[in-house]
Amino acid sequence: MSCVAPLARIRDSGSNYFIVQGCLQLSEMPGDPKTHHFIPEFYSKQWAHNGTIYSVRNVRERLYWRYYAPESIGAQLYLYGYDAEFKLRRRSQVEIDFFVSLDTRASQVLPKFFERQALSPTDRRNWAEFLLSMRLRTPEEIAKIKETGRLVLRKSSDELQSRYQEIREDWQPESLYDTAVGNIPGLSSSYGLTVLPSIISNSRFVQSILSWDWQIIRFERIRILFSDRPYISTAGLADPKCMIILPLSPTSIFLASPTGSWLPIPPDKHHKFGQQINRMVIRNAKQFAYSQFKYDAPASFFMKYLARS
Numbered sequence: 001m002s003c004v005a006p007l008a009r010i011r012d013s014g015s016n017y018f019i020v021q022g023c024l025q026l027s028e029m030p031g032d033p034k035t036h037h038f039i040p041e042f043y044s045k046q047w048a049h050n051g052t053i054y055s056v057r058n059v060r061e062r063l064y065w066r067y068y069a070p071e072s073i074g075a076q077l078y079l080y081g082y083d084a085e086f087k088l089r090r091r092s093q094v095e096i097d098f099f100v101s102l103d104t105r106a107s108q109v110l111p112k113f114f115e116r117q118a119l120s121p122t123d124r125r126n127w128a129e130f131l132l133s134m135r136l137r138t139p140e141e142i143a144k145i146k147e148t149g150r151l152v153l154r155k156s157s158d159e160l161q162s163r164y165q166e167i168r169e170d171w172q173p174e175s176l177y178d179t180a181v182g183n184i185p186g187l188s189s190s191y192g193l194t195v196l197p198s199i200i201s202n203s204r205f206v207q208s209i210l211s212w213d214w215q216i217i218r219f220e221r222i223r224i225l226f227s228d229r230p231y232i233s234t235a236g237l238a239d240p241k242c243m244i245i246l247p248l249s250p251t252s253i254f255l256a257s258p259t260g261s262w263l264p265i266p267p268d269k270h271h272k273f274g275q276q277i278n279r280m281v282i283r284n285a286k287q288f289a290y291s292q293f294k295y296d297a298p299a300s301f302f303m304k305y306l307a308r309s
Helices: 041-047 093-114 121-136 139-159 161-167 176-183 187-194 196-201 204-211 267-283 299-305
Strands: 035-037 053-059 062-068 075-077 213-218 244-249 252-257 288-291
Touching (some): 035 093, 041 244, 062 299, 093 121, 093 196, 093 252, 121 204, 139 187, 187 196, 267 299
């Protein structure tokens, strides 16, 4: 272990702290997970057959098929990891303390959908948080959260600048922001991740989703696909016309809406609706589409709707 240089400490009028005094212990935790899944393994396993899932990618108008174990897809090295230089927390702490727990709780709700069991209020809360996490945990959204964190840190520092000047020593930088990021390496790029769990768990949108109408649609004559971006919302979550769509398995999807005016979908419309969902899911993909079997959809379908890379 080692220690950074002592600084001053200021507390703002809210709940945020700037650590600017004392000895900060640095530690490395061996065995922490390096691979962080934005498509949880329990979720992708629903499409596994003999332990594998088919993946297709459209590269320059040519389809490339591969099959993978569920744990090998939808993941990125240290996606939710703090900057390697940020030593105030374990690098994979967000994954360990938040996403592992969140996904475990959601994995306990999923079988209840399949078995047509009633959900408890806790089940609904856990699933609503999971839905919001699927919206926010993708690589592009994590990049936005990190950038927003940088801006918030800068703004908070600027607001406390006058108080900092009152206690600043002559040898310290004139800027509180420069003091913080200079003495806590990796703080700027990691700050947004420190609040990510609360963004998901305490979001007003979780409360909104809890009040929406939920339904599971089951299919018999069409195979449901998923992609590297399986979560779909047809509008902003504050829009009363919004619909959340999430494929659950090769034969079912989850739907939620604040109005429920489209519920229920008549059985004779299921096939056409399933086709529409597959188009939306594959169009939403960044690179990869997934299926349980190679021929769950024709090659022409992927050529038409899967983005080229």
